[in-house]
Amino acid sequence: MTDIDLFDGEARDVLGGRAYTLEPLVHNPRNGVTAGVWRVRAGGRSAVLKVLTRSKAADGRWAASNDPRHWNYWRREAHVYESGLAQTWQPYGIRAPRLLASVERADGDVALWLEDVAGEPATGWTVERHVAHAHRLGAAQGAGPPGDRPWLSRRFLRQYVGSNTLGQELLDDDAAWRQPLVRDHFPPGLRREMVRLHHDREWFLEVMENLPRAFSHLDLWPANVRTDGADGGAGSNSVAFDWAFAGDGALGEDLGNYLPDSVFDLFLPAARLPAYAAAAYAAYLHGLREGGWRGDEAFVRLGVCASAVKYDWLTALMLARAGEEQLDYGGGRTVSAELRYQERGLTLSFLAGWAAEARTLAPRLGFPEAPSGRWPPPDGNR
Structure with a gap:
């Protein structure tokens, strides 16, 4: 045949x-x-x-x-x-x-x-629809995991981050940070914060692996979600695709992936990320409570913030590809290199804020302090 x-x-x-x-x-x-x-x-x-x-x-x-x-x-x-x-x-x-x-x-x-689901892809959703989706995600994960299966992923974050090594040697390369796309579009101080995140990677992974657990999609981003029905409004249900990574994750980890990925591929402007993330987190937490979760909210916040470690590899990748043509997801068309580096630089800076919050919050919840302490000292982009 x-x-x-x-x-x-x-x-x-x-x-x-x-x-x-x-x-x-x-x-x-x-x-x-x-x-x-x-x-x-x-x-x-x-x-x-x-x-x-x-x-x-x-x-x-x-x-x-x-x-x-x-x-x-x-x-x-x-x-x-x-x-x-x-x-x-x-x-x-x-x-x-x-x-x-x-x-x-x-x-x-x-x-x-x-x-073949007919609904509108989340790549074109309004912020309000994304926030409503965060609420539904919280309710689903608040109800508790459905039980383990022998083929669900384990320690996804550690394996995924560890497999992304392209360009890591460039984090300490002055010439790489002087490339025009990087120099002109990455915010001041980003180099110092991203090097620090890389230095603290093992600490972040340990934190994530010891937080309350949830059955997680682990590839939840707007390209994998759409509205359930062609004429659905902001309150319509969601359809999630591509369950290839599904398994054990930290509570808040899926949300911590979804929010920055809404901006990294230019679906929403980075300028809206702080307000959008705050609204989506509040909606997710409300959903968790509706779903039946009764734990300490601080652990959820830590899960979202510490998930910034997933993007430890992205800065190095962008340093490595600053001289290449910039393609969209799937490689079907080119995108503006200047816009991509500007938006990703701002989003990485936002994630640096999450990482800083995680370093402060974790010791209050019984985790050891991050090894970097106050290293490295402030020095512009260094």
Whole structure:
């Protein structure tokens, strides 16, 4: 049986008919677990086809893993859908696309046929819709984890951050910080704070691993969320996609990822981030209480703030790529390098504030002080 015959049989079972059109959808083409993502149409029906694989060639950090606890375990998303775990947040207003079929192919790949959700992508949402989503996320995570499964990720943050090493040697390279894009668009003092964050990385990871736990999506950002329904307003439910990293996380970790990622890829302006983050955090905390969580709010705040460590790698990456063409997520089009460096620089500076808050808050909650103390002394961008 050829690949065409295999696809034709799957499409016929899911959609009926015999004439199909395929539209490639934006995804991370570097990830070794994803063979491709397409919208498939037949007559008036459509579905999304996502093929999971472990045989695709990929760079080291994006290579598919056979370890069910690894952050990039190749078959995790199929398990999440097949088990029904993807719908565990549905009572609180966040669901996953419906699984139409999961097909084990003869070559070892898994074809996930998913509902083609018609709602508006969160990449175009207003701040109010993002805040409403934060409330739903809080309610879902406040209800408690649904129980462990042997294929859910563990220590995601440590593995993910540790796999991102490109450009780290440039953090102490004066010439790298004098590149025009960096020099002209990174705020004063950012170098000192980002070097400090890198120096404290192990401390931050230890804090995150010892906070209250929650079942977490771990790749929750606007490109993976949309409104449930084409005409939904600010109060409409959400649909979350791409559950490939799902597993154990700290309470607040998903929110700590979602907020800066709303700006890093230019979905919202960085100037709105402080007010947006404050409103979303208040909504998330309110949702936690509604969901039944009764713990100390300070631990939630620490989880959000300490999650800044996830972006320890991003400053080094931007130093390494300051002379390259700047592409959007998926690599389909170019974006303004000046705008990207300006917005990311401001967002990294905001995250430096989160990191500082975490260093102050953690010892009050019984954690040791961060090793950097007051190091390094203020010295402009150094």
